[in-house]
Amino acid sequence: MEIIDRRRNPHGKNLENRQRVLARARAAVARAARAAIDQGTIREVGHDQSVVIPADSLNEPSFHTVFTKGQRQIVFSGNKEFSTGDRLTRPPGGQGQGGAGEGGQGNGDGQDGFRFVLTRDEFLDLFFEDLELPDLVKSQIVATETMTPQRTGLSVDGSPSQIDMARSMRQSMARRIGLKRPKTPEILAMEAEIAALEKGRDNPERLRALKDELATALMRQRRIPWIDPVDLRYRRFTQVPKPSARAVMFCLMDVSGSMSEPMKDLAKRFFLLLHVFLERRYKHVDLVFIRHTETAEEVDENTFFTDPRTGGTVVSSALTEFLKIQKQRYPQDSWNIYVAQASDGDNSSSDTQKSTAMLENDILPVVQYFAYIEVGTMAVIRGDTDLWRGYSPIAQRDSRLAMSRVSDRRDIFSVFRHLFARKVAA
Amino acid sequence: MTENHLLYEGADWDFPTIQRSYDAIEKIACEELGLEVYPNRIEIITAEQMLDVYTAHGMPLTYRHWSYGKRFLQHEQSYKRGYSSLAYEVVINSNPCISYLMEENTATMQALVIAHAAFGHNHFFRNNHLFRQWTEASAIIDYLEFARGYIASCEDQHGAAAVERVIDAAHALSRHGVHRHGGARPLNLKVDQKRERERREHDERVFDDLWRTVPGGKPKHTSDSASDRRRRLGLPEENLLYFIEKVAPRLQSWQREIIRIVRLIAQYFYPQPQAKLMNEGCATWVHQRIMQRLHETGQINDAAFLEVLHSTSNVIYQPDFDSPGGGPGFNPYALGYAMMTDIARVCANPTEEDRRWFPDIAGNGDPVGTLRYAWANFRDESFVLQYLSPAVIRQFRMFRLLDDTADSALVVDAIHDDAGYRAVRRSLAASYDPALHDADVQVVDVDLAGDRKLLLQHRTKPGELLSTRDAEATLRHVAFLWGYEVRLQEVDTETEAILSTHTANPPPT
Numbered sequence: 001m002e003i004i005d006r007r008r009n010p011h012g013k014n015l016e017n018r019q020r021v022l023a024r025a026r027a028a029v030a031r032a033a034r035a036a037i038d039q040g041t042i043r044e045v046g047h048d049q050s051v052v053i054p055a056d057s058l059n060e061p062s063f064h065t066v067f068t069k070g071q072r073q074i075v076f077s078g079n080k081e082f083s084t085g086d087r088l089t090r091p092p093g094g095q096g097q098g099g100a101g102e103g104g105q106g107n108g109d110g111q112d113g114f115r116f117v118l119t120r121d122e123f124l125d126l127f128f129e130d131l132e133l134p135d136l137v138k139s140q141i142v143a144t145e146t147m148t149p150q151r152t153g154l155s156v157d158g159s160p161s162q163i164d165m166a167r168s169m170r171q172s173m174a175r176r177i178g179l180k181r182p183k184t185p186e187i188l189a190m191e192a193e194i195a196a197l198e199k200g201r202d203n204p205e206r207l208r209a210l211k212d213e214l215a216t217a218l219m220r221q222r223r224i225p226w227i228d229p230v231d232l233r234y235r236r237f238t239q240v241p242k243p244s245a246r247a248v249m250f251c252l253m254d255v256s257g258s259m260s261e262p263m264k265d266l267a268k269r270f271f272l273l274l275h276v277f278l279e280r281r282y283k284h285v286d287l288v289f290i291r292h293t294e295t296a297e298e299v300d301e302n303t304f305f306t307d308p309r310t311g312g313t314v315v316s317s318a319l320t321e322f323l324k325i326q327k328q329r330y331p332q333d334s335w336n337i338y339v340a341q342a343s344d345g346d347n348s349s350s351d352t353q354k355s356t357a358m359l360e361n362d363i364l365p366v367v368q369y370f371a372y373i374e375v376g377t378m379a380v381i382r383g384d385t386d387l388w389r390g391y392s393p394i395a396q397r398d399s400r401l402a403m404s405r406v407s408d409r410r411d412i413f414s415v416f417r418h419l420f421a422r423k424v425a426a
Numbered sequence: 427m428t429e430n431h432l433l434y435e436g437a438d439w440d441f442p443t444i445q446r447s448y449d450a451i452e453k454i455a456c457e458e459l460g461l462e463v464y465p466n467r468i469e470i471i472t473a474e475q476m477l478d479v480y481t482a483h484g485m486p487l488t489y490r491h492w493s494y495g496k497r498f499l500q501h502e503q504s505y506k507r508g509y510s511s512l513a514y515e516v517v518i519n520s521n522p523c524i525s526y527l528m529e530e531n532t533a534t535m536q537a538l539v540i541a542h543a544a545f546g547h548n549h550f551f552r553n554n555h556l557f558r559q560w561t562e563a564s565a566i567i568d569y570l571e572f573a574r575g576y577i578a579s580c581e582d583q584h585g586a587a588a589v590e591r592v593i594d595a596a597h598a599l600s601r602h603g604v605h606r607h608g609g610a611r612p613l614n615l616k617v618d619q620k621r622e623r624e625r626r627e628h629d630e631r632v633f634d635d636l637w638r639t640v641p642g643g644k645p646k647h648t649s650d651s652a653s654d655r656r657r658r659l660g661l662p663e664e665n666l667l668y669f670i671e672k673v674a675p676r677l678q679s680w681q682r683e684i685i686r687i688v689r690l691i692a693q694y695f696y697p698q699p700q701a702k703l704m705n706e707g708c709a710t711w712v713h714q715r716i717m718q719r720l721h722e723t724g725q726i727n728d729a730a731f732l733e734v735l736h737s738t739s740n741v742i743y744q745p746d747f748d749s750p751g752g753g754p755g756f757n758p759y760a761l762g763y764a765m766m767t768d769i770a771r772v773c774a775n776p777t778e779e780d781r782r783w784f785p786d787i788a789g790n791g792d793p794v795g796t797l798r799y800a801w802a803n804f805r806d807e808s809f810v811l812q813y814l815s816p817a818v819i820r821q822f823r824m825f826r827l828l829d830d831t832a833d834s835a836l837v838v839d840a841i842h843d844d845a846g847y848r849a850v851r852r853s854l855a856a857s858y859d860p861a862l863h864d865a866d867v868q869v870v871d872v873d874l875a876g877d878r879k880l881l882l883q884h885r886t887k888p889g890e891l892l893s894t895r896d897a898e899a900t901l902r903h904v905a906f907l908w909g910y911e912v913r914l915q916e917v918d919t920e921t922e923a924i925l926s927t928h929t930a931n932p933p934p935t
Contacts, residue, residue, distance in 0.1 A: 001448055001544075002522075003441055004469045007529055013478045017495030020590075024492045058496050061598050061899035063865045063884070063892055069831040070889025074754045075854040078746025079823040079841055087835040088827070 022122065025058055124280055149237035158234025171231040181224040182217040190214045247282040247336040247368075249275060250326075252318045254343040256293045257310040263375040267342030268305050269412045270373050274340050277420070282336065288325060292318035294348075298325060315347045315387060316355040323362055337367045344376045345385025356390040364400050371419055372403040431724045439533035444468065447537040451545060454719045459712065459794050461549040464523040464563060468544060471526050476516070477501050479526055483695065484516045486524065487570050489577040489687075491593050517543035519551040519698075521563040534730040538737060541716040546709025553802045554704070556697035566694055573687045576622075580680050592681050595903035596667060596688035602867055603667030603689035604696045622683055629679065655874070662868040662883070666904070667692070669869045675878060676909030685907070700860050703806040707762020711770075711797070714738055714763070738763075744822060755857075761822070765809075768818050769797055783815055806858035814851045816842075824850050831889070865892060867914070878910040885919045891926060892916060898928050905930040 022029060082088075154167060190210060197207040251271045253264070278285045289304035290296055293311035296318040322339065330337060347355065364370060372391055384392075388403070395401045404415045433450055434443045448468070455461045471479070481498040482488040518524040525543040527536055551557050581589045596603070656662070663669045667689040671682050698705075714734075721731040744760035747753060770793035772780045781788045787796050800809060819842045826840040826849060840846035840853075856862060871881040882904070884892055897914065905912040909932050916926040 001445075001452070001466045001468065003444055004467065005441075006469045006471045006475060006526075009471075009475065011472075011474055013475075014481055014495060014498040016490055017481070017492060017498060019495070020490070020492035021495035021499060058492075059896075059899065060493055060594075061896040061903070062601055063599075063867050063897055063900050064601075065865045065887070065890040066893045067890050071828065071830045072889070073826050073828050073839070073853045075824055075826050075850055075857065076747035076754055077744055077756060077822040077824055078748065079825040080746075082825055082838045082841060084838060084841055084843070084846060086838040088838065089835055 021058065124276070147239040150240045152236050152238045154233045155236040156230075156233065158236065162235045162237075164233045164235050167233040168227070168231050171233060172227045175228065175231060176224065176226070179224050180220070181226075182221050184221075187214065187217055187221070190217065246284045246286070246334065247278050247338060248286040248288060248330045249278055250288045250290060250322055250337070250339045251304070252290050252292070252322060252339060252341040252343075253304065254293075254313055254315070254318075254346070255291045255307075255309045256313045256346070258313070258344050258346050260376070263344060264305060266375040266406050266409060266412065267373070269409065270342060270371075270406065270416065271340055273412065273416050274338070274371065277416075278338060286330070286335075290318050290321050290325070292321070296321035312348055313343075313346050314351045315343065316351050316358055319355055319358045319363060323358075326366060332366045339363070339367050339370045341370070341372045342375055343372075343387060345374045345387045347386040347390075349386065352386045352390040355387070356394060359391070359401070360394050360398070364394070364398050367400060370401045372401065373415065374403070374405045376407060432727060433537070433720070433725050434533045434730075435727065437532035437534070439531075439536050443533055444527075444536055444540070447533070448540055448544070450720060450725050451537065451541050451716055454716050455541070455545040455549075455712070458719065459715065460798065461545055461712070462552055463545055463548040464521045464552050466544045466548065467522045467524045468540065469524060469526050470529055472529055473505075476526065476528055477505065479516050484518060485570055486518065486567065487574055489574045489593075490581075491590065491597075493594075493597060515539040515543045517547045518566075519547075519557060519561060519563050520566050523548040523551065523563075524567075532733065534726065534733045535737065537720070537726070537730075538713050538717055538734055542709045542713035545716065546712035547705060549712070550701070550705050550708045550801055553798070554697075554701055554805075555803055556701050556805055560697045561694050569690065573691065576687065577684060580684065584680065589684065591906065592684045593688065595907050596685045598900045598903040599666050599670075599907075600688055600692040601864055603665060603685075603692040605665050605668070605693065606696075622686075626679060656871060659872065659874075661872070662870045664866070664868045665689075666867065666869060666882070670904070670907050673872070673874075674908050675874070677907065681907075697805075700805045700807075700858075703756075703758040703762045703765075703858065704801065704804065704809050705762075706758040707764075707766045708797075708801050710738065710741065710759050710763040711766035746823075756822070756854075761818075764818050764821060765813055765815075766797060768815050768821075769793065769800065769813055771817075772815065777817075779816055784813075807855050807860075810858060811851065811855035814854065816844075816847045819847055819850055824854070826850050826853050862887070865890075878908075880904070880908050880910065880912045882912065882914040884914060884916040886916055886925060887919070892928075894928075898930065901928050901930040902933075905932045908932065 154164060190213065194207065194210050194214065197203055197210065249271075253259075253267050255264070275285065275287065287301065289299050289301055291299055291304055291309070292314065293309050294314045294317065298321065299307070318341075326332075326337065359370070372387070374385065374388060388405075391401065391403055395403050402419045404419055406412055406415045433446045448466075455463070477498060479486070480501045481494045488494060515528070516526045518526075523544065525540070525548075527539055531539060551563060557563075577589060577593070659669075659673060667685055670677075671685045671689065674682075677685075717726070717731065717734040720726045721728075721734075726734075742757070742760040742763045744757045769787070772784055772788050773790050773793040773796050776784070776788035790796065800813060804812060822842075824842050825838055826846070828837040828839040830837070840849035842850065866885045866887075868883050868885070869880065870883045873879050882901075892914075901912055901914055904914075911932075912930050914928045915924050917923070918925055
C-alpha cells in the first residue's frame with residue numbers, strides 16, 4: 001500500500017474546461033448577462049452574478065426512451081396503508097406518468113436551464129464585449145499632475161527607513177572579508193587554546209606567540225567595524241508622472257415636469273451602465289449628479305432620481321453648473337471627465353443657441369466624452385427636438401459628442417453599444 | 427489495557443495513523459473475510475480536487491472537453507450552495523486500485539473509507555465477473571493518458587473546434603458504443619496505442635497518389651442484394667460508434683481514432699451501473715463488518731464506533747416513496763447493505779421461511795463465503811432475482827404499482843405479503859436490467875454503392891418511444907459523423923410496424 005499526498009498538486013485543473021463551457025455558451029451567457037441588467041440594480045452588476053444559460057447550448061443529447069402509453073410496473077418502498085387491489089388517484093403534475101423519464105439516467109429532454117455564477121471579470125467581459133472608451137489616450141498619459149515614486153535602484157544615502165538591509169549586509173560582508181577582519185569563532189578558538197596552554201604550562205613560547213596574535217586580532221576587530229556607514233545602501237525612488245486612473249462622471253438630467261418617471265428610469269439605467277463601464281477602466285470613478293429645470297443644482301444620487309420637480313427647462317443652466325464644478329474640483333489634467341446628459345429634448349427656445357455654443361466651445365474641449373441620450377417618444381410625434389437639432393451639427397464635427405435616442409428599456413443596451421462600439425480601424 | 431491497542435484517538439489523523447489503520451483493516455479483510463484485492467494506493471486530496479474527480483466520472487484524468495467543464499460547474503454549484511456534500515471517497519477500478527480520501531475526513535472516517543473503498547470496492551472490482559470480463563484494470567490509467575495526449579495533439583493539428591465537434595457527436599452516441607454481447611475479449615488498451623501508431627505509419631508508407639490515376643478495369647458489377655450487403659457489413663450492428671468508426675465513408679483517420687477513444691472509455695464504464703447496487707452493498711457491508719471487528723478487538727474506542735454507526739446509518743437511509751427525496755428507485759447503499767446483511771443472517775441464523783426460500787444457503791454456516799460467491803457471480807438484476815428475501819421486502823415495505831395509461835388510476839397490484847413477494851421481486855429485478863434502460867438502436871442497412879443513406883432502427887418496447895427532441899439532436903450528430911443522410915425508424919417489435927421516423931442530413935461543409 002502506498003499513500004500519496006495529492007493536496008499540493010496544481011489546482012484549477014478544470015479551469016480550461018470551464019473556459020470552454022463559457023466559450024461554447026458565449027452568446028447565451030452574454031444574453032443572460034444583459035437580461036440581468038433589467039432585474040438587479042446596476043450598481044450591483046457583476047458582483048457574484050449568477051446567470052442561467054438555456055440548456056440548449058449545453059445540451060448533451062442521446063437516444064433515450066420515454067414512457068408514453070401502455071402498461072408498466074414500478075416497485076416503491078415505504079408502504080403504510082396500501083393493500084393489493086387499492087386504486088390510487090394519479091398524483092398531479094404529470095407524475096401520473098410515473099415520474100416521467102426516471103428510467104434513464106438521461107437528463108430528460110434537458111429543458112432546465114443551467115445556472116452558474118460568473119466571476120465579476122467574466123461577467124463584465126461578456127457584458128461589455130467589443131465596447132471601448134473612445135479617445136482614451138488623451139489625458140491618461142499626457143499632462144498629468146500626479147507623480148508617483150518608483151523604485152530606481154540603490155543609493156548611498158537616504159532616510160533610515162529606506163535602508164536596504166540585505167544589500168547593506170552584503171557590502172559589509174565584502175568589506176570584512178576584504179580587510180581580513182578576524183572572525184569571532186577564530187578569536188574564541190585562540191582564547192580556548194591560550195587557556196589550555198596556561199593550564200598545561202609546557203609550551204610558554206607558543207603561549208606568548210598566541211597572546212600576541214590574540215592582541216593583534218582583537219585590535220583589528222576593534223578597528224574594522226562589523227558594520228560601517230560606508231556599507232549602508234538605501235532604496236532609491238524617483239518621481240515619475242502617473243497616468244491618471246481617476247475619472248469623474250457627470251450625470252446631467254432634465255427633471256422638469258415634462259420628464260415622466262419612465263423616462264427618468266431610462267436615464268438612470270443609462271447612467272448606471274456608463275458607471276459600470278467606467279469602473280472597469282478606472283480605479284476610481286467619481287459621480288456628480290446635476291439636475292436642472294430652469295436652474296441647476298448638484299444633488300445626491302437619491303434626490304437626483306426620486307425627487308420630482310416642476311418648472312421649465314433651461315439646459316444651459318446645467319451646463320454652466322457643470323463647468324463651475326469641473327473648474328473647482330476636477331481639473332482637466334488630472335481627471336478623465338465624462339458627461340452623460342439625459343433629457344426629453346425640450347428646451348426653452350431662446351436657450352438652445354446658448355447651450356450649443358457652450359457645449360462646443362467650453363465643454364467638449366475639457367471632456368473625454370459627452371454622451372447625450374434623448375429619452376421618451378417626443379421625437380416620434382414632433383420630429384427632431386430642440387436640443388437634438390442643436391446638438392447634431394456638433395456631433396458631426398466633433399467625435400467626442402455622441403447622441404442617441406432611447407424610448408424603451410429594452411433598447412438601453414443596444415443604444416449603449418451603439419455609442420461605445422469599437423470603431424473599426426480605418 | 428485496551429488503550430494499548432487503539433489505532434488512534436480523537437479526530438485528527440496523520441500519515442502514520444492512516445498506515446496503522448490500513449494495516450489493521452487489511453488484517454481483518456484478508457484473514458477473516460478472505461477478500462482478494464488489487465494492490466492499494468491511497469491518495470489524499472482536497473475538496474476542489476474531489477470536484478475535479480467527480481467531473482471526470484471518477485477518473486484521475488481525462489481529455490479536455492467542455493462537457494467536463496459543465497459537470498464541474500454543476501457540482502461546484504450544488505456543493506457551494508450546500509445542496510450536496512462531497513463523497514468521502516472515490517475509488518477507481520484500476521490496478522493498483524486508487525482510492526481518493528478527502529483531507530477533511532476525521533481519523534475514523536479515513537479508516538471507514540479505507541475499509542469501504544480500498545477493500546470493499548476493490549474486492550468487488552477484482553472479483554465480479556462483469557468487471558473481469560469488460561474492463562482491464564491495469565491499463566485504464568495509461569489509456570486515459572494516451573487519450574488525453576492524442577486528443578490534445580489533434581487539437582493542435584486540426585483546431586479545437588473540429589475536435590470538439592467530433593467528441594460532441596461521439597459523446598452523444600457513447601451509450602451506443604458498447605459491445606454488449608460476446609465481449610469476452612478484455613480490452614488490451616496498451617496494445618491499442620501502439621497499434622494506432624502502426625496503422626498510421628502503414629497508411630503513410632503505402633500511400634501513393636499514382637494509383638488514383640491508373641485506369642481501373644471495368645467497375646465490378648456487384649450483385650449487391652440487400653441481404654448480401656448486410657452480411658458483409660455485419661449488420662445489424664448495435665454498436666453504433668463501432669460501425670461508424672469502421673465504415674463511415676468520410677471520416678479522417680484521426681476522427682476515427684477519437685471515436686474509438688470515446689467508445690473504449692464508454693466500454694470501460696459499461697459494467698459500473700449494472701452492478702451499482704451490489705458494489706455499494708458489498709463495500710458498505712465490508713466496512714461495517716471491519717469497523718465492528720476493530721471495535722470488538724479494542725482497536726477503536728466507543729466514540730469512534732459511534733461515529734461509524736452514525737455515518738453508516740446516514741448512508742443507508744432509504745426515503746419512503748412519499749417523502750422528500752423518495753420516489754421510485756432504491757438507494758443502492760440501503761438496499762445493497764440490507765441484502766448483504768440478510769444473506770449473512772440467512773446463512774448463520776435462518777428462519778423457517780428462509781429455509782423454504784433459500785434451501786441451498788440457509789444455515790450453511792458460511793456467510794462470508796456465500797457473500798463472496800454472490801459478489802463474484804451476479805449483477806444487480808440477477809442478484810435481486812436470486813437473493814431478495816421476503817424479510818428484506820418486508821423491511822422496506824415494498825409495494826408494486828401498475829401504471830396503465832388507459833386506466834385513470836394507479837393500481838397497487840402487489841405488496842409485501844405472501845401473494846406479492848415474487849411479483850415484487852421480479853419487477854424490482856427487471857428494473858435493474860440494463861436492456862430495459864437503454865434504447866435498442868441498431869444500424870440495419872446502408873447503401874454504400876448508392877446514395878450512402880444510413881438506416882437505423884429503434885426496436886421499441888411497448889409504450890416507449892425515443893424522446894423526440896433529443897433523438898433528433900442525436901441523429902444530427904450521427905449524420906455529421908456519417909457524412910450522408912441518416913434515417914431512424916422506430917419499429918414496433920411485435921408487429922414490425924413503423925411507429926415514427928426521424929431523418930437528419932449532415933451539415934453542409
